[in-house]
Amino acid sequence: MHLLRHAPLLTVTAFAGPVVAGLAGTLLPAFGVLPAIGGESLSLNGWRELLRFPGFATSLQLTVMTGWLATLLAVFITFAVAAVLHQRHAVRRLANLISPLLAIPHSALAIGFAFLIAPSGWIARLVSPGLSGWTLPPDVGSVGHPSGGALVACLLLKEVPYLLLMLLGALNQVPAKAHTDAARALGYTPALAFFKIVLPQVYPQMRLPILAVLAFSLSVVDVALILGPGNPPTLAVLAVRWFGDPDVRLYFQAAAAATLLLLLVLASIAAWLLLERFAARAGRRWVMRGGRRSGVPAFATLGSGVGAALFTMAAGAMLGMGVWSFAARWRFPQSLPPSFTLSNWERQFGDLQRPALTTLWVGFAATAIALGLTLACLENETGATRLQRRDAPSASLALLYIPLLVPQVAFLFGAQVLLIRFDLDATLAAVVWSHLSFVLPYLFLSLADPWRAFDSRYARTALSLGASRARVFWRIKLPILLKPILIACGVAFAVSVGLYLPTVFAGSGRVATLTTEAVTLSAGADRRVIGTWALLQAAFPFAAFLLAAWLPRLLYARRRGLA
Amino acid sequence: MPMLHTLVRCLLLLLSLFSALVQAQTTLQWDQIVAQAKGQTVYFNAWAGDEKTNEFIAWAGSELKARHGVNVVHVRLKDTAEAVTRVIAEKSAGRHSGGTVDLIWLNGPNFLAMKQQGLLYGPVTPLLPNFRFVDVTAKRSNVIDFTTPVEGYAVPWRLAQVIFIYDSARLRDPKDVPRSAAELLTWARKNPGRVTHPNPSNFLGATFLKQALYELVADPSPLQQPASDESFARITAPLWPWYDALRPMLWRKGEQFPENGAAQRELLNDGEIDITLSFTPAEAAVSVLAGKLPESVRSFTFSKGTIGNTSFVAIPYNSRAKEGAMLLANFLLEPATQARAQDVKSIGSVNVLDAAKLSPAQRALFDALTPSPALPTPAELGIAQLEPHASWMTRLTTEWQRRYSR
Numbered sequence: 001m002h003l004l005r006h007a008p009l010l011t012v013t014a015f016a017g018p019v020v021a022g023l024a025g026t027l028l029p030a031f032g033v034l035p036a037i038g039g040e041s042l043s044l045n046g047w048r049e050l051l052r053f054p055g056f057a058t059s060l061q062l063t064v065m066t067g068w069l070a071t072l073l074a075v076f077i078t079f080a081v082a083a084v085l086h087q088r089h090a091v092r093r094l095a096n097l098i099s100p101l102l103a104i105p106h107s108a109l110a111i112g113f114a115f116l117i118a119p120s121g122w123i124a125r126l127v128s129p130g131l132s133g134w135t136l137p138p139d140v141g142s143v144g145h146p147s148g149g150a151l152v153a154c155l156l157l158k159e160v161p162y163l164l165l166m167l168l169g170a171l172n173q174v175p176a177k178a179h180t181d182a183a184r185a186l187g188y189t190p191a192l193a194f195f196k197i198v199l200p201q202v203y204p205q206m207r208l209p210i211l212a213v214l215a216f217s218l219s220v221v222d223v224a225l226i227l228g229p230g231n232p233p234t235l236a237v238l239a240v241r242w243f244g245d246p247d248v249r250l251y252f253q254a255a256a257a258a259t260l261l262l263l264l265v266l267a268s269i270a271a272w273l274l275l276e277r278f279a280a281r282a283g284r285r286w287v288m289r290g291g292r293r294s295g296v297p298a299f300a301t302l303g304s305g306v307g308a309a310l311f312t313m314a315a316g317a318m319l320g321m322g323v324w325s326f327a328a329r330w331r332f333p334q335s336l337p338p339s340f341t342l343s344n345w346e347r348q349f350g351d352l353q354r355p356a357l358t359t360l361w362v363g364f365a366a367t368a369i370a371l372g373l374t375l376a377c378l379e380n381e382t383g384a385t386r387l388q389r390r391d392a393p394s395a396s397l398a399l400l401y402i403p404l405l406v407p408q409v410a411f412l413f414g415a416q417v418l419l420i421r422f423d424l425d426a427t428l429a430a431v432v433w434s435h436l437s438f439v440l441p442y443l444f445l446s447l448a449d450p451w452r453a454f455d456s457r458y459a460r461t462a463l464s465l466g467a468s469r470a471r472v473f474w475r476i477k478l479p480i481l482l483k484p485i486l487i488a489c490g491v492a493f494a495v496s497v498g499l500y501l502p503t504v505f506a507g508s509g510r511v512a513t514l515t516t517e518a519v520t521l522s523a524g525a526d527r528r529v530i531g532t533w534a535l536l537q538a539a540f541p542f543a544a545f546l547l548a549a550w551l552p553r554l555l556y557a558r559r560r561g562l563a
Numbered sequence: 564m565p566m567l568h569t570l571v572r573c574l575l576l577l578l579s580l581f582s583a584l585v586q587a588q589t590t591l592q593w594d595q596i597v598a599q600a601k602g603q604t605v606y607f608n609a610w611a612g613d614e615k616t617n618e619f620i621a622w623a624g625s626e627l628k629a630r631h632g633v634n635v636v637h638v639r640l641k642d643t644a645e646a647v648t649r650v651i652a653e654k655s656a657g658r659h660s661g662g663t664v665d666l667i668w669l670n671g672p673n674f675l676a677m678k679q680q681g682l683l684y685g686p687v688t689p690l691l692p693n694f695r696f697v698d699v700t701a702k703r704s705n706v707i708d709f710t711t712p713v714e715g716y717a718v719p720w721r722l723a724q725v726i727f728i729y730d731s732a733r734l735r736d737p738k739d740v741p742r743s744a745a746e747l748l749t750w751a752r753k754n755p756g757r758v759t760h761p762n763p764s765n766f767l768g769a770t771f772l773k774q775a776l777y778e779l780v781a782d783p784s785p786l787q788q789p790a791s792d793e794s795f796a797r798i799t800a801p802l803w804p805w806y807d808a809l810r811p812m813l814w815r816k817g818e819q820f821p822e823n824g825a826a827q828r829e830l831l832n833d834g835e836i837d838i839t840l841s842f843t844p845a846e847a848a849v850s851v852l853a854g855k856l857p858e859s860v861r862s863f864t865f866s867k868g869t870i871g872n873t874s875f876v877a878i879p880y881n882s883r884a885k886e887g888a889m890l891l892a893n894f895l896l897e898p899a900t901q902a903r904a905q906d907v908k909s910i911g912s913v914n915v916l917d918a919a920k921l922s923p924a925q926r927a928l929f930d931a932l933t934p935s936p937a938l939p940t941p942a943e944l945g946i947a948q949l950e951p952h953a954s955w956m957t958r959l960t961t962e963w964q965r966r967y968s969r
Contacts, residue, residue: 054969055968055969058969120833120835136834137835139835141819144815225822229819230762231820231967232969247672248651328854504645510606510638510663512639516639526614526825526829526853
C-alpha cells in the first residue's frame with residue numbers, strides 16, 4: 001500500500017521538528033548562544049563553569065556508577081527471575097502482579113521508598129523501640145547517601161518489572177517451552193536451559209528495552225532528587241537545578257551539563273553494544289561446552305530472591321503511601337498511625353476532578369495516535385509482502401529514541417519557544433503532541449520486537465488462501481498480536497500519566513494533570529497529601545494494565561497461546 | 564493685611580481644588596481600571612506547594628469574582644522560576660502582548676532577574692488605592708528588595724522573616740534554646756546530629772549562612788553594598804571557622820542536607836532533628852494546626868534579630884489582563900484580606916501594613932486573630948534585619964560549595 005510507505009516519514013517529521021529544535025535549544029546555549037539573555041557569540045564559558053564546579057568530578061562519577069550499576073543489576077535480576085519462573089504456571093500471575101508497579105509514577109514510588117528505608121521510616125518504626133531499642137531515629141544515612149545506593153535500589157524497583165514484562169512478552173514469540181522441554185530431557189535444569197538456550201534467542205528483543213533502561217538510569221531526575229545524594233548530586237539534577245535558577249546566566253552551564261549527559265548516554269550505549277559482543281563470544285563457548293552442572297541455578301535462585309525482595313519493598317512503599325493517605329498524625333516510633341481519617345481524601349477530592357479527566361484524555365489521545373503511527377510504520381517495515389525479517393530498525397526511526405536519551409529539561413525549553421512562536425502553547429493539543437514525543441518511543445520499543453518476531457508463515461498462509469493484505473492485517477496479525485499491543489498501550493499510557501515537565505512546558509502551566517498537581521504538592525513535603533495523590537496517579541495506568549491483562553483472556557478464552 | 568489674608572485664602576482654595584482634582588483624577592483612573600478589568604481572566608502564577616496558600620488564593624479569586632467580575636486562575640508552580648522562564652521564553656519568541664502570565668508571586672532573586680531584564684510592567688503601586696496602608700518606613704523591605712529599589716514595579720503582599728522552630732518536648736528548658744550563632748555551636752556539640760540546614764543551593768539554606776554571617780561580623784553595614792573579592796574574603800573570615808566547627812556536629816555529620824525548608828520540617832516531624840528554620844514566622848503554628856508538626860513545637864529568633872524580606876506580586880510586561888491583575892494586587896493589600904491571611908488557621912503570613920495608617924475598626928481585625936503558643940510574639944520578631952545585597956548570597960553559596968561539595 002502506497003500510503004504506508006509514507007508512515008515512517010510522517011512519524012519522523014511530526015517529531016523531528018520539536019526534537020531538532022529542542023536539541024538546538026540545548027546545544028546552542030551549551031556553546032554560549034542564547035540571544036534572549038545576551039548570549040550572542042559562540043563561547044566555551046558554559047563548559048568552563050561546568051568543569052570548574054566543585055564536585056563536578058564526583059557528580060560525573062556518581063552518574064556513571066549509579067546508571068551502570070542500576071542497569072547491570074536490573075538485567076541480571078530480570079534474567080534470574082525469568083530463569084527460575086519461566087516454565088512455571090506462576091509466570092502468568094507474575095505478569096499481572098508486576099504490571100501495577102509499572103503504573104506508579106517514579107516520583108511517587110521514590111517518596112514511598114524513601115519513607116520505607118529512612119532511619120525514621122516505616123521499617124525503623126516497625127522495629128522500634130521494641131527490637132532495636134531506638135527512641136530517636138539513628139543518625140545513619142540511607143536516603144541521600146553519598147554512594148547513591150538508595151537511588152540504585154529505587155531504580156531497580158521500576159526497571160526490573162519493566163524488563164521482566166518485556167522479557168515475558170518476548171518469550172511468547174519464541175518456542176521457549178519446546179526448547180526447554182528438550183533441554184530438560186537432555187539433563188539440564190530449567191534455569192540452565194533458560195540461560196543456555198532461551199536467553200540467546202530472546203536477547204535481541206531485549207536489547208532496545210535494556211538500552212532505554214541504561215539511558216534512563218543515567219539521566220533520571222525525579223528519583224535522583226528524592227533519593228540521590230545532594231552534595232553533589234548527579235549530572236541530571238545539576239542541570240535541572242541550574243535551569244531552574246533565577247540567575248539566567250546559569251543556563252549556559254546547565255545546557256553544557258545536559259549536553260555532557262547526552263554524550264555520556266551515547267557513549268554508554270556504544271560501550272554496552274561492545275560488551276554484548278564479548279559476552280556473546282564467551283557465552284557461545286560456554287553453551288557449546290555443554291556442562292550440566294554449574295553455579296547458574298544457585299545464581300538464579302539468589303537473583304530471584306533479590307527480585308522477590310524488590311517486589312516486597314515496592315509493595316511496601318505503595319502500602320506506606322496508602323496508610324499515609326488515611327493518617328491523621330504519625331510520628332516515630334509508632335508502627336501505625338494512632339488515628340485514621342478520611343479528611344485527606346475529602347480535601348483533595350474537589351481539586352482532582354478536572355486534572356483526572358485531563359490526564360485521561362491526554363493519555364488516551366497520545367496513546368491512540370502513537371499506536372496508529374507505530375502500527376503503520378511497523379506494517380510498512382514487515383508488511384505481508386515482505387517475507388523476510390528485518391533485523392535493524394531503519395535509520396530514520398532511530399530519531400524516535402532521541403526523547404529517551406536527551407534529558408527532558410534541556411530538550412523542552414527549546415520546544416516551548418517553538419510552540420510559543422506558533423501560538424500553539426497552552427492548548428490540550430500541544431500537550432498531547434509533547435507527550436507523543438515520549439510515548440511513541442516506549443510504545444514502539446515495547447511493540448517492535450514482538451511484532452517483528454511474528455511468524456510470517458501465518459501471513460503467507462492467509463495470502464495464499466486469497467486474503468488481501470488489509471485482511472491479513474486486521475484478521476490475522478492484530479488478533480494474534482493483541483496481547484503485546486495492549487501491553488505496549490498500557491506502558492504508553494503509564495508513561496503519559498507520569499509525564500511532568502512536558503505537560504508543564506507545552507501547557508504553559510494551564511493544563512493540569514494528576515502528575516503536575518501531585519509534583520507541585522510534593523514540594524510541600526506533606527506525606528499525607530503525597531500519599532493521596534500517588535494512589536490516584538497510580539489508579540489510571542493500573543486500570544489500563546488490568547485491561548491489557550484481562551481483555552485477551554476474555555476474548556480468547558477458548559484459544560490457547562493467545563491469552 | 565486684608566490683601567494678604569485674601570491672597571492666602573485664595574491660595575488655600577486653589578490648593579484644595581487642585582488636590583481634589585488630583586484625587587478625582589486618581590479615583591477616575593482607578594474606576595477606569597476597574598471597569599476595564601471586568602470579565603478578564605487573571606492567571607496568577609504562584610507556588611502551590613502548600614494547601615493552605617492554595618486555599619487562600621482560591622478564596623481571593625472567588626471574592627474578586629463576586630466583587631468585580633474578574634476570574635482568577637491559580638497557575639500552580641513547583642518553583643517561581645518556572646514562570647520567570649516562561650516570560651523569558653515569550654519574550655524570546657516575540658510575544659510582547661497577550662502573554663500567558665498575568666501576575667507572579669515572587670521576591671528577591673526572581674524579582675531582580677525580571678526587573679533587570681525589563682520583564683515587568685510598572686510602576687503600578689501609585690495606581691493602587693490600598694497601597695496607602697502599606698508600611699514603607701518600619702518595614703523597609705516593602706520598598707527595597709535585596710537592596711534593589713522596587714520603584715513600584717512590584718506590590719508587597721506578605722512579610723517573611725527568618726524564624727527558628729524547636730521541639731519543646733526535646734528542649735525542655737527554654738534557657739537551653741540557642742539565641743545566637745555561638746550558642747548554636749555549643750548546643751550542637753552537646754546534641755550532635757540534631758540540627759541541620761537546607762542545602763545552600765536552596766534559598767533558605769543560603770539564608771542560614773547569611774544569618775550566621777550577620778551574627779559573626781562586627782559591622783554588618785558593608786553587607787548592603789555589592790561584595791568584591793577583597794571585601795568578601797575579609798568579611799566572611801569569621802564565618803568559616805565557625806562553620807568548620809559546626810559541620811561535624813550537624814545531622815548526617817554535614818555530608819547530607821535536606822533539599823528545602825519543607826523537607827527539613829519533615830525531619831523535625833519525624834524526630835530526626837530538634838531544630839529547624841523557616842521564612843514564615845507563623846510556620847510552627849500553622850503546621851501544628853495542619854498536623855504537619857507536633858503540638859510541642861515553639862518558635863524563637865536570635866537575640867540580635869533575624870533577616871526579613873517581603874514577598875511581592877508583580878505583573879509581567881506582556882500580560883493580557885493587566886487591569887485584573889492590578890485589582891487582585893490591590894485586593895491582597897486590603898486590611899481585611901491581610902488580617903485573614905495572618906490568621907494561623909489560614910496561611911499565617913505577617914501583614915505588610917502600617918498599623919498607624921489603619922482605622923480603629925481595621926486595627927481591631929488584627930486583634931481578633933487565633934492565638935497559638937507556637938507563634939512568636941511581635942517583641943520576639945522585633946525589627947527585621949535587611950537582606951544583604953544579592954551578590955553576598957551568590958558568593959556565600961559558591962564558596963560553601965567550593966569548600967564542602969566534594
